[in-house]
Amino acid sequence: MASQATTFTSFFLIILVFHLFSAILVAGQSDCNVNLGSILSAGDNNPPWLSPSGEFAFGFRPLLHSNNEDLFLLSIWFNKIPEQTIVWSKNDHPVPKGSRIQLTNEGVLVLYDPRGVEIWRAQTGSNGGSSCAAMLNSGNFVLMNRDSSYIWESFRIPTDTMLPGQRLSMRGNLTSRQSETNYTDGRFQLRMQGDGNLVLYTIFLPTEIVNGAYWTSNTIRANSSSQLVFDEAGYVYIQQANENIRNITQRDMGSNQDFYHMARLDFDGVFRHYNRPRRNYAADASSCASSWSTVQTTPENMCRIMDNLGSGACGYNSYCVNSDGKPNCFCPEGYSPLDPLDMHRGCKPNFNLPSCQQGGWESNVEFVEFKQLNNTDWPLTDYELQTGPEIDINTCKEFCLRDCFCAAAIYNGKSCWKKKFPLSNGRQSPDLNKTALIKVPRNNETSLCPKSKDQSTLVLVGSLLLGSSVFLNFLLLLTISVVLFFLYRKKLRNLESSSSLHGLRRYTYKELEEATGGFKQQLGRGSFGTVYKGVLPSIPKRFIAIKRLDKVEKEGEKEFTTEVSAIGKTHHKNLVILLGYCDEGNNRLLVYEYMSNGSLASLLFGISRPHWNQRLNIAFGIARGLTYLHEECSSQIIHCDVKPQNILLDEYLTPKISDFGLAKLLLSEQSRAARTHIRGTIGYFAPEWFRKASITVKVDVYSFGVMLLEMICCMSSVGFAMGDQYEEEEALIDWVYDCYSKRKLNKLVENDEEAMNDMKSVERLVMVGIWCIQEDPSLRPSMRRVAQMLEGVCEVSVPPRPSGFSSS
Numbered sequence: 084m085a086s087q088a089t090t091f092t093s094f095f096l097i098i099l100v101f102h103l104f105s106a107i108l109v110a111g112q113s114d115c116n117v118n119l120g121s122i123l124s125a126g127d128n129n130p131p132w133l134s135p136s137g138e139f140a141f142g143f144r145p146l147l148h149s150n151n152e153d154l155f156l157l158s159i160w161f162n163k164i165p166e167q168t169i170v171w172s173k174n175d176h177p178v179p180k181g182s183r184i185q186l187t188n189e190g191v192l193v194l195y196d197p198r199g200v201e202i203w204r205a206q207t208g209s210n211g212g213s214s215c216a217a218m219l220n221s222g223n224f225v226l227m228n229r230d231s232s233y234i235w236e237s238f239r240i241p242t243d244t245m246l247p248g249q250r251l252s253m254r255g256n257l258t259s260r261q262s263e264t265n266y267t268d269g270r271f272q273l274r275m276q277g278d279g280n281l282v283l284y285t286i287f288l289p290t291e292i293v294n295g296a297y298w299t300s301n302t303i304r305a306n307s308s309s310q311l312v313f314d315e316a317g318y319v320y321i322q323q324a325n326e327n328i329r330n331i332t333q334r335d336m337g338s339n340q341d342f343y344h345m346a347r348l349d350f351d352g353v354f355r356h357y358n359r360p361r362r363n364y365a366a367d368a369s370s371c372a373s374s375w376s377t378v379q380t381t382p383e384n385m386c387r388i389m390d391n392l393g394s395g396a397c398g399y400n401s402y403c404v405n406s407d408g409k410p411n412c413f414c415p416e417g418y419s420p421l422d423p424l425d426m427h428r429g430c431k432p433n434f435n436l437p438s439c440q441q442g443g444w445e446s447n448v449e450f451v452e453f454k455q456l457n458n459t460d461w462p463l464t465d466y467e468l469q470t471g472p473e474i475d476i477n478t479c480k481e482f483c484l485r486d487c488f489c490a491a492a493i494y495n496g497k498s499c500w501k502k503k504f505p506l507s508n509g510r511q512s513p514d515l516n517k518t519a520l521i522k523v524p525r526n527n528e529t530s531l532c533p534k535s536k537d538q539s540t541l542v543l544v545g546s547l548l549l550g551s552s553v554f555l556n557f558l559l560l561l562t563i564s565v566v567l568f569f570l571y572r573k574k575l576r577n578l579e580s581s582s583s584l585h586g587l588r589r590y591t592y593k594e595l596e597e598a599t600g601g602f603k604q605q606l607g608r609g610s611f612g613t614v615y616k617g618v619l620p621s622i623p624k625r626f627i628a629i630k631r632l633d634k635v636e637k638e639g640e641k642e643f644t645t646e647v648s649a650i651g652k653t654h655h656k657n658l659v660i661l662l663g664y665c666d667e668g669n670n671r672l673l674v675y676e677y678m679s680n681g682s683l684a685s686l687l688f689g690i691s692r693p694h695w696n697q698r699l700n701i702a703f704g705i706a707r708g709l710t711y712l713h714e715e716c717s718s719q720i721i722h723c724d725v726k727p728q729n730i731l732l733d734e735y736l737t738p739k740i741s742d743f744g745l746a747k748l749l750l751s752e753q754s755r756a757a758r759t760h761i762r763g764t765i766g767y768f769a770p771e772w773f774r775k776a777s778i779t780v781k782v783d784v785y786s787f788g789v790m791l792l793e794m795i796c797c798m799s800s801v802g803f804a805m806g807d808q809y810e811e812e813e814a815l816i817d818w819v820y821d822c823y824s825k826r827k828l829n830k831l832v833e834n835d836e837e838a839m840n841d842m843k844s845v846e847r848l849v850m851v852g853i854w855c856i857q858e859d860p861s862l863r864p865s866m867r868r869v870a871q872m873l874e875g876v877c878e879v880s881v882p883p884r885p886s887g888f889s890s891s
């Protein structure tokens with residue numbers, strides 16, 4: 084019996100093995116998933132070439148934020164995750180709509196422009212044509228010859244990203260991109276050098292002069308070949324003579340069953356190793372904070388590593404603060420950024436450099452003050468040192484004060500270093516036990532407001548009058564009247580110029596057409612019209628955003644100027660500034676200041692999640708801006724369309740509300756949209772929109788509440804159920820309330836260490852959010868109250884269940 088059973092088992096085993104083999108054979112043949120003659124066309128919505136697992140795709144991707152809306156990039160991307168992160172591209176060849184990529188009948192991969200002119204072809208060297216191509220499950224796109232060996236691989240010509248299974252061979256390199264969304268080659272390069280050293284370099288474009296290495300692996304070994312290996316398990320290391328000689332990844336990357344892995348030389352010069360849960364929201368709605376997270380950065384601290392290189396990571400006269408490997412640049416007080424759009428370029432003093440001549444501010448002790456920065460150092464550029472037990476912070480200041488060349492002094496408790504201009508390699512970090520004392524001219528003008536100054540002049544005049552003889556009094560009075568007269572005239576003139584500055588400018592259509600180069604560079608489409616980027620000849624360095632309204636209805640026309648001037652009267656740190664308008668025939672345009680960091684939507688739902696503190700500050704700012712609109716400006720403004728797409732961010736990530744004040748003009752349009760149930764924005768509309776109930780400021784409170792919950796979780800209420808089918812938008816709201824009521828708030832911010840360490844704030848924000856989304860408008864707090872609760876000024880009580888959601 085027993086032997087019969089064994090025979091039976093072995094028989095089954097043999098069948099099993101046979102099946103396995105045939106499965107492998109079939110897999111080998113079906114590797115070829117792109118046949119000769121296959122073709123893809125840019126902008127035609129034809130499906131990309133997919134890997135068998137569907138996880139990677141090869142095809143065209145539209146280039147967002149480009150001058151020309153219709154540019155596409157031939158790319159490979161992660162196809163199963165909402166971010167669709169691009170891992171490879173022909174970034175030197177953005178192509179227009181209608182361009183084609185074809186695997187010709189001769190087996191050559193060629194990129195054609197819309198007229199059929201060849202732009203690029205995959206170089207296969209002496210191997211000739213391929214017999215087919217394949218998008219592999221690894222993310223490698225390959226051309227194969229008849230015996231299935233690869234004659235061309237995207238893995239061999241990487242752009243800025245590496246994937247598990249990929250190797251960077253000797254003399255290979257990765258080049259960073261310009262910015263998060265501009266894929267053109269940027270300023271940094273990672274090279275696997277011929278001498279075995281892995282090196283990070285800065286390049287100065289467009290001359291491509293290599294400036295210098297800012298990080299090296301110190302693995303020079305001339306006699307053996309080296310490569311950078313990204314193994315299947317998700318670890319990056321340097322291999323020489325088939326031996327792992329240096330781990331680049333030192334942290335736990337998570338298993339590749341649970342995580343996607345990727346390593347990228349980012350636009351800020353940091354080589355980052357990312358992982359991301361493979362899970363989809365649709366499958367498991369319990370994890371909220373699913374996105375790419377940085378596991379390791381090389382160099383670990385960009386601020387420190389660039390110590391002996393030129394100006395440092397942040398340019399001259401600035402200081403660098405490391406946050407998770409990302410260099411954040413700041414200007415000390417009294418200095419301002421050279422280029423506000425690029426903080427890495429350094430800072431310039433807001434005052435004249437010391438001339439060391441008589442009459443210079445630096446030579447008059449009274450005109451000088453020191454700004455103190457704790458835990459900060461400019462380690463180079465010192466030229467004199469005093470040291471000894473008698474030196475304290477005041478003697479150090481005195482020491483710098485008495486020397487007109489001294490730009491700043493660094494004090495460490497016993498020594499005092501004098502630093503000269505330009506300050507370089509500045510760094511601030513808690514482990515730096517040094518205090519920077521920055522010498523700047525004392526500024527009495529700006530710190531006092533004009534009123535109190537006038538009063539002090541009067542007091543001065545009065546006391547002088549009392550204390551002098553009649554004749555002198557007369558003379559003095561005369562002088563004072565003359566002086567006051569001139570001062571008054573000057574003030575009048577100031578007032579005039581400031582009113583023309585703060586008032587709105589009326590532009591002609593032609594001016595705006597020229598400013599935008601014929602409305603070419605589209606920044607986005609909002610509910611009221613299209614926004615274009617432009618530059619006015621009068622202020623060449625400053626970009627503007629021009630919104631072209633396309634839905635102004637006939638009745639709205641008369642109100643246009645009234646509304647626009649009402650918008651023009653608003654002035655708040657958290658509102659986008661309206662600079663001017665155009666009202667010519669059918670053309671109605673609004674001219675706004677340009678916001679360099681895009682919208683909150685792209686920040687929040689983009690690749691790298693903003694820090695918890697940044698999100699907190701953004702929430703505070705929006706609440707203050709809305710409070711101003713509702714309560715503080717001359718006539719109440721209901722925004723009616725508060726959503727992340729309408730919150731813009733400047734270079735310091737200050738939130739600025741846009742599109743306010745347009746609702747009156749376009750209200751009918753807006754409410755029609757709401758009432759006809761347009762997918763996508765419905766998530767932010769308060770229930771009263773659908774009930775024809777009266778619309779009050781509380782609709783903005785509701786929208787703010789939804790947005791606040793999104794900011795906590797970093798995910799969109801609209802795309803909450805990421806899968807192929809969308810579930811009800813209310814899912815996010817429902818789920819947040821669920822987590823809140825079950826006291827499982829940590830689920831909302833899983834994988835977000837900063838938020839996890841600040842659960843008190845998370846809870847407060849969630850409670851405020853739930854108050855805001857109450858179905859009954861009268862239960863929702865005012866925006867002022869919301870702002871106070873957010874900032875912790877007043878207590879937040881336990882919110883009731885926002886009815887109407889969970890029941891449905």
Ligand SMILES: *[C@@H]1O[C@H](CO)[C@@H](O)[C@H](O)[C@H]1NC(C)=O
Pocket residue numbers: 146147148149150261265266267
């Ligand atoms: C990317 O940046 C380069 C250089 O700054 C610029 O020439 C190019 O137009 C930008 N591309 C896009 C798509 O914005």
Ligand SMILES: *[C@@H]1O[C@H](CO)[C@@H](O)[C@H](O)[C@H]1NC(C)=O
Pocket residue numbers: 239240241254255256274
């Ligand atoms: C970087 O690599 C590319 C090929 O991927 C090569 O053409 C280029 O010359 C390399 N650049 C440097 C500076 O080594």
Ligand SMILES: *[C@@H]1O[C@H](CO)[C@@H](O)[C@H](O)[C@H]1NC(C)=O
Pocket residue numbers: 304305306307324
């Ligand atoms: C390569 O050179 C090192 C010293 O630089 C030596 O220790 C090693 O044995 C050499 N390896 C080979 C394969 O020659």
Ligand SMILES: *[C@@H]1O[C@H](CO)[C@@H](O)[C@H](O)[C@H]1NC(C)=O
Pocket residue numbers: 327328329330
């Ligand atoms: C690299 O890390 C692995 C464990 O992750 C360890 O076993 C190995 O010794 C390390 N290699 C080097 C050269 O440090």
Ligand SMILES: *[C@@H]1O[C@H](CO)[C@@H](O)[C@H](O)[C@H]1NC(C)=O
Pocket residue numbers: 455457
């Ligand atoms: C710097 O440190 C001193 C003493 O340690 C402290 O009194 C001061 O408030 C600190 N300044 C700032 C701006 O943190």
Ligand SMILES: *[C@@H]1O[C@H](CO)[C@@H](O)[C@H](O)[C@H]1NC(C)=O
Pocket residue numbers: 495496516
């Ligand atoms: C830091 O400097 C202060 C004086 O500024 C000194 O009292 C303290 O002991 C120093 N701490 C360390 C850790 O060096």
Ligand SMILES: *[C@@H]1O[C@H](CO)[C@@H](O)[C@H](O)[C@H]1NC(C)=O
Pocket residue numbers: 449450525527
């Ligand atoms: C600035 O204010 C200080 C006192 O805060 C005073 O001693 C100094 O004279 C003032 N300087 C000028 C230029 O007014």
